[in-house]
Amino acid sequence: MYSERVMDHFTNPRNVGVLEDANGVGEVGNMRCGDIMKLFIKVGEDEVIQDIKFQTFGCGAAIATSSMITEIVKGMTLTDAEQVSNRQVAEELDGLPPAKMHCSNLAADALKAAIANYRENSQG
Amino acid sequence: MRNIYLDHAATTPMRQEAYEAMIPYLTETFGNPSSIHAFGRTVRKDLEDARERVANALNVHPREIYFTGGGTEADNMAVLGIAAKLQDKGKHIITSAIEHHAVLHTCEALARQGYSLTVLPVDKFGMVSPSELEKAIRSDTILVSIMQANNEVGTIQPIKELAAIAHEKGVLFHTDAVQTVGNIPLDIKGLGVDFLSASAHKLYGPKGVGLLYIRRGTKLASIAYGGAQEGSMRPGTENVAGIIGFARALELAITEQPETSQHLISLRDKLIKGLTALPDVSLNGHPQQRLPGNVNVSVERVEGESLILSLDMAGIAVSSGSACTSGSLEPSHVLMAMGLSHQRAHGSLRFTLGKSTTQEDIDYVLEVMPGIIERLRQMSPVQAKED
Ligand SMILES: Cc1ncc(COP(=O)(O)O)c(C=O)c1O
Numbered sequence: 001m002y003s004e005r006v007m008d009h010f011t012n013p014r015n016v017g018v019l020e021d022a023n024g025v026g027e028v029g030n031m032r033c034g035d036i037m038k039l040f041i042k043v044g045e046d047e048v049i050q051d052i053k054f055q056t057f058g059c060g061a062a063i064a065t066s067s068m069i070t071e072i073v074k075g076m077t078l079t080d081a082e083q084v085s086n087r088q089v090a091e092e093l094d095g096l097p098p099a100k101m102h103c104s105n106l107a108a109d110a111l112k113a114a115i116a117n118y119r120e121n122s123q124g
Numbered sequence: 125m126r127n128i129y130l131d132h133a134a135t136t137p138m139r140q141e142a143y144e145a146m147i148p149y150l151t152e153t154f155g156n157p158s159s160i161h162a163f164g165r166t167v168r169k170d171l172e173d174a175r176e177r178v179a180n181a182l183n184v185h186p187r188e189i190y191f192t193g194g195g196t197e198a199d200n201m202a203v204l205g206i207a208a209k210l211q212d213k214g215k216h217i218i219t220s221a222i223e224h225h226a227v228l229h230t231c232e233a234l235a236r237q238g239y240s241l242t243v244l245p246v247d248k249f250g251m252v253s254p255s256e257l258e259k260a261i262r263s264d265t266i267l268v269s270i271m272q273a274n275n276e277v278g279t280i281q282p283i284k285e286l287a288a289i290a291h292e293k294g295v296l297f298h299t300d301a302v303q304t305v306g307n308i309p310l311d312i313k314g315l316g317v318d319f320l321s322a323s324a325h326k327l328y329g330p331k332g333v334g335l336l337y338i339r340r341g342t343k344l345a346s347i348a349y350g351g352a353q354e355g356s357m358r359p360g361t362e363n364v365a366g367i368i369g370f371a372r373a374l375e376l377a378i379t380e381q382p383e384t385s386q387h388l389i390s391l392r393d394k395l396i397k398g399l400t401a402l403p404d405v406s407l408n409g410h411p412q413q414r415l416p417g418n419v420n421v422s423v424e425r426v427e428g429e430s431l432i433l434s435l436d437m438a439g440i441a442v443s444s445g446s447a448c449t450s451g452s453l454e455p456s457h458v459l460m461a462m463g464l465s466h467q468r469a470h471g472s473l474r475f476t477l478g479k480s481t482t483q484e485d486i487d488y489v490l491e492v493m494p495g496i497i498e499r500l501r502q503m504s505p506v507q508a509k510e511d
Pocket of ligand 1: 133134193194195196197199224226271273274275300302303323324325332333334
């Protein structure tokens with residue numbers, strides 16, 4: 001059902017946990033559909049994502065996409081990171097089962113929420 | 125690597141005796157039972173012999189047994205067959221909220237065609253209330269269909285009492301016994317039901333074959349048209365090998381039931397005890413009125429599919445009522461009907477034990493579960509409530 005890369009990210013998720021000094025936090029999904037993703041980002045002066053961590057309640061696809069996006073955008077500028085789409089995350093994982101494309105593929109939305117939160121925070 | 129199958133409610137491996145009984149009918153004994161010549165007559169005789177053995181095992185008359193293409197088909201035949209047969213008498217059907225989709229979706233299809241449907245609620249253990257049934261029956265009620273035991277949470281209904289209530293008001297009663305035949309003591313006459321569905325692949329028989337018991341004196345309209353097989357109720361050349369294998373598996377399942385149940389209950393209770401001793405893991409379903417091999421728990425703050433994947437990697441095969449595994453966006457209708465929160469429904473895990481399950485299997489599950497739960501909880505943004 002899942003690609004090897006999905007299983008790899010599910011088994012050995014990258015960047016799990018809470019980022020204590022995060023300056024942007026985004027949470028998407030809800031308990032109704034059974035997927036909740038929370039992304040923490042630490043953005044530097046240069047608008048580069050210096051560090052990123054995630055926490056996810058959800059299925060294998062939800063965990064793997066969360067893990068994957070942290071790898072993709074770490075070290076990216078916010079402008080570049082904002083361009084990353086859910087579809088791209090799925091492609092990097094060698095695809096997801098069709099049923100998972102809409103429900104558990106929310107990592108890019110979580111990132112956008114985290115970036116928006118960072119911008120709100122930094123406007124002071 | 126271990127390979128522990130704990131999904132026997134989904135399907136069971138076919139037992140050797142059933143397999144061996146089937147082989148001749150897949151090869152040399154190939155005649156069509158409807159043919160008049162010797163090839164056909166031999167197979168007809170064996171088919172009727174299988175019917176008789178099934179009837180004996182179930183303590184009913186052979187003419188009350190109609191072989192079908194499985195449990196789903198038997199359920200459809202009963203529900204649609206009564207709806208068509210009695211539509212002039214009334215158009216009201218009663219079922220329960222925790223039925224298998226084979227019954228629930230069939231009733232819902234009838235509702236879309238102008239029938240009136242009452243779906244009885246269940247309590248937190250998944251029990252239908254006899255008094256609720258009594259209140260729901262109307263003058264135009266034509267059928268009550270309530271399963272004997274639920275496939276997800278294992279709750280066993282008081283079918284005898286429920287059927288008596290329906291009969292008191294002159295209403296026919298169907299029960300889906302797909303999960304119970306061979307698993308709990310079964311006395312069809314004693315239960316007093318008019319129709320009962322069973323399926324071979326849940327009792328170590330082949331897939332794609334089942335039966336509908338139709339009490340003598342009751343009539344159904346057929347839902348498919350064709351030849352005169354199975355009293356025209358199930359037209360089409362019989363799945364002879366399947367029926368022969370089913371008969372063998374069913375006979376053995378009924379004979380071995382007391383022993384099998386005892387084995388399953390002791391392992392089940394050990395697993396329930398071990399799992400519910402873990403923090404924030406709770407039992408779903410009824411603590412006593414429960415299928416011998418069923419363990420269903422909710423693991424707080426963790427989603428079911430990720431539990432299944434983790435257990436699968438540890439060599440343990442189980443299932444869940446989470447949305448991700450139901451193929452829809454909603455978690456199991458059974459768990460929701462029992463009033464579970466979305467979180468607990470998404471975090472449900474079903475272990476269904478079978479004849480070959482051992483103490484060591486259960487020990488191994490209990491050994492790996494804490495680590496799996498801990499790992500996933502550490503990833504989860506849903507935190508334990510502090511109190
Ligand atoms: C309670 C119940 N009813 C009906 C069915 C359907 O049986 P079958 O797979 O033989 O069509 C099942 C099995 O999935 C079941 O558990």
